[in-house]
Amino acid sequence: VLFREECIFRREIRLNSKVFISTxxxxxxxxxxxxxxxxxxxxxxxxxxxxxxxxxxWIDTKLRKIANPTPKIAADVMNAMPKTTDFTTL
Known part of the structure; x- marks a missing residue:
């Protein structure tokens, strides 16, 4: 579930622009x-x-409450993703 989404625009993207996305x-x-x-x-x-x-x-759709992801998702996906230069833990 998303709580907040923010987009900061820096430069115009034109119709013929090539766009590369990093996550x-x-x-x-x-x-x-x-x-x-x-x-x-x-x-x-x-x-x-x-x-x-x-x-x-993550949300448990049956309980309608925030939930922890499976250990495999946490370890193999979320914690394996590249980090920003200002990465912090919550």
């Missing part, structure tokens, strides 16, 4: 239950078009 973890709880993921949109010369940040958590 990194900005913040994460030790159990990977809550997190911030940062997407950077850049052109072929590494100029920044936009930064999209999302804060979220």
């Amino acid at each position: 990194k973890i900005g913040k994460i709880k030790a159990d990977a239950s809550r997190w911030t993921i940062v997407h950077e949109l850049k052109n072929e010369t590494d100029e920044l078009f936009a930064i999209i940040s999302v804060d979220g958590a």
Whole structure:
């Protein structure tokens, strides 16, 4: 579930622009239950078009409550993702 989504625009993206997207973890709880993921949109010369940040958590859809991800998702996916330069734990 997403709690917040923010986009900061830095440069115009034109119809013929090539866009490269990187995805990194900005913040994460030790159990990977809550997190911030940062997407950077850049052109072929590494100029920044936009930064999209999302804060979220895993949810148990049956209980309708925040939940921890499976250990495999936490270890193999969330904790294995590249980190931002200002990465912190929650």
